[in-house]
Amino acid sequence: MERIDCWLAVFTGTVGISGRVAATQIASASAASFLLRFVTWYNTEHRHSGIKFVTPEQRHYGQEHAILERRRTVYEAAKQAMPQRWKGRHTRDWNPIGEVWLNPPKVSAADDHKLSRAA
Secondary structure (H helix, E strand, O other): OHHHHHHHHHHHHHHOOOOOOOHHHHHHOOHHHHHHHHHHHHHHOOOEHHHOOEOHHHHHOOOHHHHHHHHHHHHHHHHHHOHHHHOOOOOOOOOOOOOOOOOOOOOOHHHHHHHHHHO
16 A cells, blocks of 8 residues: 555646645545546546647547537537627637647757757
């Protein structure tokens, strides 16, 4: 159990737990049970703004394109129905964003120097 508690401390610090879970809830629940519930919610229910408000699960299983296309259709219909609401602006960009990294590879100092000199 000590190993799980250590992993829980690292995990909660890494993801920030954003006020959704009070420390007392973590302490009172078993660490393994809490982590399973949290990771399941995070991957299957929580819509991430960084990936256009789809879940990681939807993205992983290739559902992202169909979901975003439906959203584009709904937004365009809303714009047609009430153009005054949009005031000539475009609707939200529902194009898939492509590759996403949790921890992007670091650019070496040499590469960074080349980029700054090129600019």
